Amino acid sequence: GQQLNQSPQSMFIQEGEDVSMNCTSSSIFNTWLWYKQDPGEGPVLLIALYKAGELTSNGRLTAQFGITRKDSFLNISASIPSDVGIYFCAGQFNAGNNRKLIWGLGTSLAVNP
Amino acid sequence: DAGITQSPRYKITETGRQVTLMCHQTWSHSYMFWYRQDLGHGLRLIYYSAAADITDKGEVPDGYVVSRSKTENFPLTLESATRSQTSVYFCASSEDYSPYGYTFGSGTRLTVV
Numbered sequence: 001g002q003q004l005n006q007s008p009q010s011m012f013i014q015e016g017e018d019v020s021m022n023c024t025s026s027s028i029f030n031t032w033l034w035y036k037q038d039p040g041e042g043p044v045l046l047i048a049l050y051k052a053g054e055l056t057s058n059g060r061l062t063a064q065f066g067i068t069r070k071d072s073f074l075n076i077s078a079s080i081p082s083d084v085g086i087y088f089c090a091g092q093f094n095a096g097n098n099r100k101l102i103w104g105l106g107t108s109l110a111v112n113p
Numbered sequence: 114d115a116g117i118t119q120s121p122r123y124k125i126t127e128t129g130r131q132v133t134l135m136c137h138q139t140w141s142h143s144y145m146f147w148y149r150q151d152l153g154h155g156l157r158l159i160y161y162s163a164a165a166d167i168t169d170k171g172e173v174p175d176g177y178v179v180s181r182s183k184t185e186n187f188p189l190t191l192e193s194a195t196r197s198q199t200s201v202y203f204c205a206s207s208e209d210y211s212p213y214g215y216t217f218g219s220g221t222r223l224t225v226v
Contacts, residue, residue, distance in 0.1 A: 003155065033214040042203050042217030043156075088156070090214065099144045099163070099207050100171075101214065105155040 002027070006089050006104025014112050019076040021107040023089035028069040031092040033101070034061075038085045046087075047074070079111050116140075119204050119218035126194050126225055134189045134221045136204030144207040145187040146215065147171075147179065149200040156203070162187055194225045 004023045013019060023032070031050055035043035047058050049065035049072060056063055062075045072091075076083055089104040117138040126132045136145065147159040158171030160179040168179050176198060178190045191198055201222050205215035 031214075035214070040220075042205070042219050043215075044217070045214050048214060092214070100158065100161065103156045105153070 002102050004089055004091060004102055004104040006107055008107055009105070010108040010110070012110045012112065013079055015079060015081060017079050019079055019083070019109060020073060021087060021089075022071060022073040023091070023104045024071045025091055025102070026070070027091070027093065027102075029091035029093050029102075030069075032063070032065050032072040033090040033092070034063050034072070034074045035088045035090065036085050037088065037106075043086075043088055076109075079109075081111050081113050084109060084111050117204060117206050117216055117218045119202075119221050121221060122219065124221060124223050126223070128195060128225055129193050132191050132194055132223070134191075134202055134204075134223070136187045136189070136218060138185055138187075138204075138206040138216075140206065140208070140216075141184055142206035142208050142216075143184070145181065146205040146207070147177070147187070147189045148203045148205065149173065149198075150203060150220075151200050159189065159202075191223075194223075196225050199223060199225045 004025050006023045033048050034046045037043040047063040052069050053067050054065040060077045086106040086108050088106045090101040092101050120135045146161045148156045157173045162168045162181040165184045181187050201220050203220045204218040207215045
């Protein structure tokens with residue numbers, strides 16, 4: 001099935017560092033979503049983006065919807081230990097009633113205190 | 114409790130046995146989804162449902178059966194479990210035309226021995 005190219009696959013950083021990850025697609029999307037999965041839990045929505053060029057923040061997290069509609073990035077500033085987890089991007093093309101998401105494979109983040 | 118709940122949280126079963134994973138949501142969301150998560154494969158869609166009595170195959174439906182007689186419930190049945198179905202299974206739900214993506218359950222870790 002179709003998947004997004006998400007990079008990097010994993011990151012190991014020091015507490016306080018900034019983090020950047022991105023997703024690219026061969027298809028255009030109307031919506032980009034970023035989720036975080038804590039160990040042993042289901043993914044939880046962090047940020048949703050709906051317009052090309054849109055830049056949205058949620059606390060220390062900032063995400064952008066690429067101008068071509070084929071990419072998105074997520075930045076985390078001043079990382080802390082609770083940022084540990086897997087971050088997933090997902091794209092959606094809302095054609096009619098299509099609710100299916102296309103997923104990246106995830107970026108696994110480890111933070112060294 | 115409001116939300117989306119999955120049961121059981123952990124399950125060990127033998128090869129060839131039938132096992133059913135339960136998913137219940139309290140929001141009356143139209144859409145429900147079943148994913149499996151395996152290392153290196155991210156989240157893969159098994160089946161989804163747009164409404165009660167409407168179901169459709171996802172990316173990896175073989176060996177699974179779903180039903181949706183009531184809006185709030187979406188059970189996933191493995192008719193004859195195989196070791197390759199050892200995985201973590203996530204159920205998710207979504208409103209019609211919701212801009213907020215999916216809400217996930219906490220997952221069921223299934224081991225087939």
